Amino acid sequence: MPVLTTSDDIRLHYVDEGPRDAPVLLIVPGWSGSARWFEQQISGLSGRFRVVCFDPRGQGESERTDAGQRMERVAKDLHDLITALDLREITLLGWSLGVSTVLSYVDVFGCGVLRRIALVCGGPRLINSGEWELGFVDVPQALDWVALQRKSMEEAADFVLPQFFRDERPAEQLAWLRSEITSMNPAGSAAMCWNVLNQDYTDVLAKVQVPTLVLTGAHDRVIPAGNGPYLAETIGDARLTVFDDSAHCPFIEEPDRFNEELASFMA
Template sequence: MASISTTSAFVTTNDGNKLHYREAGNGPVLVLVPGWSQTAAQFQKQIDRFSADHRVIALDSRGHGESSKPAYGYRISRLAADLHDLLVGLDLHDVTLLGHSMGCSVIWSYWDLYAGERVARLILVDQPAVLVTSPFWEEGVGADLSAIFAPAQTYEIAAGLSGSTGAEVSAGLLSTMWTDKMTEDDKAWIIERNLELPRALSAQLLIDHAFADWRDVLPRITVPTLVIGGTVSLFPAAGIEWVASQIPGAQLRIFSGDELGSHFAFWENSDLFNDVVAEFLSSAASV
């Protein structure tokens, strides 16, 4: 099936930068918020499906894709403010926000800053509440939360991204995010999209993202929420299950290995992923 044609446009943030987004369809608004170093283009399979009955808007976060690439602002709180600028600039209300990976952190920061303003429901895809372990935690806490990085390791990754091997480090990280079913062409295309965010800026954002702790935000979410994870993701399913357990009334869907439940399940098994999202959107709309 041919991809749906999208309209490409920009909104201006309150600090004067251009945020790029892709848009298609009409109806209830579904805003797609990508992960760290990912782009709006990577949501094309969701745009193709949901633009039939939704107004779908896929965002390029600051520095990513076709958005402005200023030398500042690479922190989750600024990306959340940018998301707010998008919703306000387009006068969007009763929005469903779908965040993948770091996109969930952007959504949690948005909720923390704006108390869910303009948001009707959430879809949170494969993001633990904490990524970096703390030396002060009791034994087992990190495993329960799927906090898979040690502090020193995180800084080492950021140093690698900032240096001459940035592209290779990026490719290595991405290789942990999909199954062996991913085609070589798709891998190359995804890596190319990632590199649209300058590597030194990606390192700045990674540090801010990785060390954030959103556990106190989750119980304050008051809209219908779907949480999605996978058994073969780089993030063990336990941490995704924990996120769902902390959000009042949240639904949980863990994709199995046979269902290609990787970090990129939305790409590798888009038909099933889209079916799960569609069912949630239908049930949430009737509440």
């Protein structure tokens, strides 16, 4: 897998598959995710599209680090990758925390090189407070979640991984997913989670000026499925697709349909 060195000297691994003259799909994984999580999209779509997916800093095969674990920096990582590969007319897909990365990117860099956006199982505001009830946690739970990662990534994995899926997954698959979580830098992971949980991108939704596909699992308990309708109704040119047999990872739980929906949107 090729390597990008970011503008602050962090090594990021990425994949770049498919015809160079084909429409570009750029995938941004969420917390703990990597290109391996999206292998069914890379293999299933790279015959028709140029599929690029990177491992965010501290995750997958990228450099293990607690440096730069904040949304402004990961948005710059995304910009560094787009610039290095000279990508244009991009369909930019973010999953979970990757949705926050996409919105942070749009906030800072705009939609100039973007043709379309796909938002998967994410939301613009991840802490519940006041009338907002579509978040991941409330403030005390956020403090507990961050403390749990600092204490033990193994315990963090065992807490959150079962919530990613509607139905039980094969043991072999769960084993490597868990290994990706437990191999993360605890301080870096905790810092990133605390930073993203304290963001509010609701005002950025008006800046999304390209066609947008919102994809959500009907049984998502990690980032409540109600975020899907909210995003689709709030973004100017957006439509919603719901995966009835999925929770937080429809690209793993229903990969064939996920790929079909995405390919149709890109076409």
